[in-house]
Amino acid sequence: MNSPHFHFTAETTSNGVVQHDFTMGEVTGALWSPVSGADRAPLVLMGHGGGNHRKSPAMTGRAQLLVAHGGFHVAVIDAPGHGGRPRTAHDEREIATMQKAMAAGEPVGEIVVRYNAHLAERAVPEWLATLDALQELPEIGADGPVGYYGLNMGTAIGVPLTAAEPRITAAVFGLFWYDESLAESARRITVPIEFALQWDDEHIPRPSGLALFDAFASKEKSLHVNSGAHKELPRFEADSAVRFFARHLTVGGPTA
Incomplete structure (x- = not known):
């Protein structure tokens, strides 16, 4: 590996999937791959939800599905202030404000959107550097296809990331509010997307989720x-x- 900041720190293997923990500078991450070491398999970047981390059950489960049934490599990094990464004073203030609103039964959308936008400003450059490092691995390569998969906060970070990164050629988003800044990034995305929305979401008003989906400029979107x-x-x-x-x-396309 050419990057002086990228290091594998642990390796485990289970059910045909090998999981590597890694660090990229101060960023902590995980990479799941076929145990066979698939030659130049596509890479899927995944973003976790707020309050979770790179190896939360949702991330681990989706990664194992993508490796076992798609043959992909899957990488997740901890967002700033998540997993083993320290929180800043700004993080602590925003989280306290969010928890107070939730305890009072008040809407949290405005707080979540604001705080997640702040996290995205910090996380997008980290993702770009991590992608550079991962593509130096011979089993991934610099010319292989790349996708992005992230819901909730994973969408708040993934939309500006996908808008900024032409190497990402397909993405799955969802479960997030419409915000004009996020929609501006969505309008710059033209790659195929799949978007998930819960019809009875108690946090995200239905028109808000639909408006975010509508903002994507992709000709192919589901x-x-x-x-x-x-x-x-x-x-x-x-x-x-x-x-x-x-x-x-x-x-x-798919084998099954």
């Missing part, structure tokens, strides 16, 4: 709407994401 509350996104949507990336990141 809206996946399911009944249920914010945290009730059906697990089969992860299977749909695997098929979506298989269509757009692999030669010949």
Whole structure:
């Protein structure tokens, strides 16, 4: 590896999937790959939700699906102030404000959107540097296809990242509010996208989620709407994401 700041720190193998923990400077991350060391397999970058981390159950489960059923490499990095990364005083203030509003039963959308936009400003450069380092790995390569998969805060970070990074050629987003700044980034995205929305989301008003989907300039975009509350996104949507990336990141599309 040419990058002086990228280091693998641990390795585990289970059910045909090898997981590497890594650091990229001060950023902590994880990379899941086929144990066979697939030659130049596509790379999917994943963003975790707010309050979670790179190896939360949702991230681990989706990564294992993408590797086992799509043959992909999957990378997740901890967002600023998440996982093992220290919080700043700004992080602590915003989190306290959010928790106070939730305890009082007040809407949190404005707080979440504001704080996640701040995190995105810090996280996007970290993702760009991590992608540079990952593409130096021989099993990934600099010319391989790259996708992005992130819901909730993963969308707040992933939309500006995808708008700024031409190497990302397909993305799965969802479960986030419309905000004019985020929509401005969405209007610069033309790659295929899949977007998840919960019809009965108690936090994100239905018109807000629909407006964010509408903002994407992609000619190919699919809206996946399911009944249920914010945290009730059906697990089969992860299977749909695997098929979506298989269509757009692999030669010949899905094998199944």
